[in-house]
Amino acid sequence: MMVFFYVRRELTLLFIIEMIKSIMKTITTPTLNVTVNYNPTLLKDNGIYLAGTDNEKIYVDDLFQKMPSYVRKYILLHEEGHIVNRHPFKRVLSQELEADEYAVKNMGKRRVYRAMYHIMKVFSNIDWTIVAEYMVRLADLGLPRGNEMFIKAPNGLRFDVPTLRNYL
Numbered sequence: 001m002m003v004f005f006y007v008r009r010e011l012t013l014l015f016i017i018e019m020i021k022s023i024m025k026t027i028t029t030p031t032l033n034v035t036v037n038y039n040p041t042l043l044k045d046n047g048i049y050l051a052g053t054d055n056e057k058i059y060v061d062d063l064f065q066k067m068p069s070y071v072r073k074y075i076l077l078h079e080e081g082h083i084v085n086r087h088p089f090k091r092v093l094s095q096e097l098e099a100d101e102y103a104v105k106n107m108g109k110r111r112v113y114r115a116m117y118h119i120m121k122v123f124s125n126i127d128w129t130i131v132a133e134y135m136v137r138l139a140d141l142g143l144p145r146g147n148e149m150f151i152k153a154p155n156g157l158r159f160d161v162p163t164l165r166n167y168l
């Protein structure tokens with residue numbers, strides 16, 4: 001009886017430790033200590049949607065504010081990825097992939113896929129070139145059958161991922 005009790009107590013303790021660990025994890029990610037500034041004008045002037053970084057601070061716009069929390073988390077982790085990898089300000093597709101991979105490391109592939117899908121859905125009414133870029137990025141991140149996706153441009157032409165990649 002004593003042994004049984006002892007084991008149960010140990011298990012309860014383990015359970016509590018695991019619970020604390022998981023709470024700590026949610027509090028400590030995103031991992032960087034960067035300031036997030038609301039500055040829609042700055043982003044607009046640079047032709048950027050949602051968020052951008054000068055490798056010191058992260059700047060966000062109104063569209064970012066309207067996103068659900070898991071999407072905001074993905075966007076902030078993506079920007080953190082740029083900061084951590086010290087990317088130059090020039091936009092290059094390989095840098096975007098590196099930033100996305102950083103987000104995957106911190107919140108998991110599935111949630112990143114979901115967040116990117118959500119952004120694509122929102123931008124299908126705003127700017128189709130953004131949807132096209134996310135499509136290529138999702139394929140590069142290893143989305144199953146990602147290379148088979150395609151998008152119809154406003155002029156009616158169908159672009160598949162390998163073709164889109166040449167334009168980015």
Ligand SMILES: [Zn+2]
Nearest residue numbers: 078082096099
């Ligand atoms: Zn980026």
